[in-house]
Amino acid sequence: MSEILNKGRLVLWGGVAFLFLLLPFVFSGGFSLSMLSQMGIMVIFALSYNMLLGQTGLLSFGHAVYFGLGAFVTAHAINFVEAGAFGLPISFMPLVGGMTGLLFSLILGFVTTRRPGTPFAMISLGIAEMVAASALMFTTFFGGEGGIVTNRTAGEVILGISYGPQIQVYYLIAVWCFVSMGLMFAITRTPLGRIANAVRDNPERAQFIGYNPTRVRWIMMSLAGFFAGIAGALATINYEIITAEALGLMASGNVVLMAFIGGIGQFWGPMIGAVLVTLLQSALSNFTQAWLLYFGLLFLLIILFSPGGISNLITIHLPVWRAGAVKRLMPSYGFALLTGAITLIGVVGVIELLYRGFLFGGVHVAFTWIVSGLMISIGGFFLRRAIREVKQIWEDLSPELARWG
């Protein structure tokens, strides 16, 4: 039975590899390519974060520290290579970042993993603030406000790979992303991975089956730091510049949002979060200056209506699909989607009016205000009914689903 399962898994991973290979052909523009590269980096970073939050139950507000330190050390390493101090192909630079992340998470994790829960969260916040402050103080290493500039084409050209064109950088990121994903997934299937879940669930009982929860957390945090460092190194290679922002609180907060939006309960949840957040950050910011507000709104909606994130939204529908009851949900979902869209357009109208300062004005402004207001009130009214309807159908379905769960 496990062999069949492995075959299915092989197909899945093969599909992912194929997707990574194919994406640049589908989205071939310069903008899309740099966005895809960014997504790859963030997928690694978000997955590494979930090794802490989802798998070990450690809410960290300072994970960007390991990303950032990995990125800075890599930037210096590339500059050394360019100066001829030593030779390491750019393709393997992510290992420098990874080892840096590992080293620092080993040191800092030793102190911070003694207590889980709120103390851990607070200490991680303190360390993030401390490192961010250091970054502005020690300007020789961190380069001050200008950051460290580097050149990804440093070193010899191997097999025609110079990392000049973005497409080559994309494939470098894709390969490292794929390998990191595979490794992080594999770790969940090891004794350590399982014990990390046990420690997350009940650290006290873990002690009474022979495990030291502090040690488990420490090892998991070190491994998470390793992968965060890989992501950081890839960011350095991708942007050829790294500033103190990369290890700041904003960056640490960002990865928390990615994990929560995607969902921390499934391995692949944070990947969705990373892709979606990157998409919003790069694409939405082209359309409106108020994109951060929409981003916040999305986070709020997800925490309110699907605390398990998008991945949980998907997994709860699996039994429905197996039970063949999707058809029964469809009409109410369609209704909710329609009314939701109407409400959303109204909300966007109001936000944009406010953001652009069009409180009063000509006929057009007044007209937009009225239409937006109408859309919110009418759409909202029917949206509430739609949500009630959806809830009712779920309740009706629950005994049926219990059999398919």
Next chain:
Amino acid sequence: MGLGDEMISKALSLVDVRKQFGRTKIINGVNLDIVNGERHALIGPNGAGKSTLFNLISGRFPLSSGSISLHGSEITNKEPQVINRLGLSRSFQITNIFPKLTVFENLRCSVFWALGYRYSFFRRVSALRDARESAEQTLAMIGLEDRREKMAGELTYAEQRALEIGITIASGANVILLDEPTAGMSRSETDAAVALISRVTEGKTLLMVEHDMGVVFNIADRISVLVYGEVVATGTPAEIRMNKKVQEAYLGTQLEGDEE
């Protein structure tokens, strides 16, 4: 039996164990020897310190003074995981499982250390045949085969109690401490639990806190009575039944308890 043999045959030995929380003395100099292979019940009125004593033995709380040894080696004030690795495993009065792991995973996690897999992140769990078989054996023993892939947190109370015992015995520890394994169970559930306990502690040393006298007299080879943090009597079930001191002390406070 020579003196030397007697030393070796002690699974657990408590010497003048004391515990106080602030000024409140809970355990007042307990001396207790648990013989290798026996089933020993610890009884006593509410608040006598039975659970506290368990917490001291298993390393959950530090002792105020005294010493505890397991198979002749000192375990006083060692950390719970260290004591567990030496072969002592305990269950909890309030169910203490891993709620978001499946039943099977609860049991498999419980055998990793004993099988030497420690903190390994190089081995795939699916390839660890011994861990799987060991967990499946325990699963069969506690009769939860058809709950195998269910989240432990979704089990019924009685099933969770069975899993609690399963986690405790899975690693193959030879000294088992069970803290009120039948608490809150119906008559039929209790009977099933008694059968389960007898089965899974076969050939092992058992120390058990229990309120249900039916269970105690059914399972125990010897009984110790704890009153106000002191062992007032130790003996076979028959001896304990006849003991005047026990009848007075134990039944006396029991009655007081009933009046409340």
